[in-house]
Amino acid sequence: MQTMSQVEYSIVDSPPQPGHRFSGVSYRGTKWSLNHLDAFTFKIDLGLGGDMTVLVLFSCHCFSRSFRWDARATHLIPADEIYDDGKERRVLDPQRYELSRGYLRDIVVQLPFRRITIANEKQPNFVTLEQLNEDGTTSLYAVFFEAERDRSRKRRIVLRIQSAYVLDNGLTRRQEKAGKVGFATLLRATYLGKRIRG
Incomplete structure (x- = not known):
């Protein structure tokens, strides 16, 4: 894990482009604001001759789940519980939504100082974990994410938050044994096109 003295970075909360912002949705008649999932950027020094910009984008999977994870038959799920952005249809998930509001952005901002596990080195994607309970239970x-070098802009990396949810059954055996990587190391390898092995 890296300390603050090893990583220099600063949040640059630039206004998101229209494609980097979710429209508000309604769940059972209650409006959900999704502005906490607006894209944002930060600058980080990776030791590559100046600051690198990191664009953070969030997926709808941070507040919705797949139909296959719903106990109900698809035709029994009410229309006011379905999210449809024209690309994906998913079931709105109140727990994912509330956790994203309470924790997700802060976790992403703290990535330079968090423990990061290599979730899948073939894709590659990564995960960081937050223990929520303070009552002794776990x-x-x-928070699953991936990073790629931005092909359209110099000195920019795109960090996509793929999904964020509670692991009902805890870590898998593979996740427990997976390799770890520092955030700056991950971004540097991504920018230079090097593979991260875990």
């Missing part, structure tokens, strides 16, 4: 909020 609930692990997992």
Whole structure:
């Protein structure tokens, strides 16, 4: 894990482009604001001759789940519980939504100082975990993400938050044994096109 003295970075909360912002949705008649999932950027020094810009984008999976994870038959799910952006249809998930509001952006901002596990080195994607409960029980909020060099802009990396949800059954055996990587190391390898092995 890296300390603040090893990583220099600063949040640059630039206004998101229209494609980097979710429209508000309504769940059972209650409006959900999704502005906490607006894209944002930060600058980080990776030792590559000046600051690098990192664009953070969030997926709808941070507040919705797949139909296959709903106990109900698809035709029994009310229309006011379905999210449809024209690309994906998913079931709105109140727990994912509330956790994203309470924790997700802060977790992403703290990535330079968090423990990061290599979730899948073939894709590659990564996960960081937050223990939520303070009563002695354990609930692990997992934030899955990937990074890629931006081909359209120089000195920019795109960080996509793929999904974020509670691991109901805790870590898998593979996740427990997976390799770890520092955030700056991950971004540097991504920018230079090097593979991260875990």
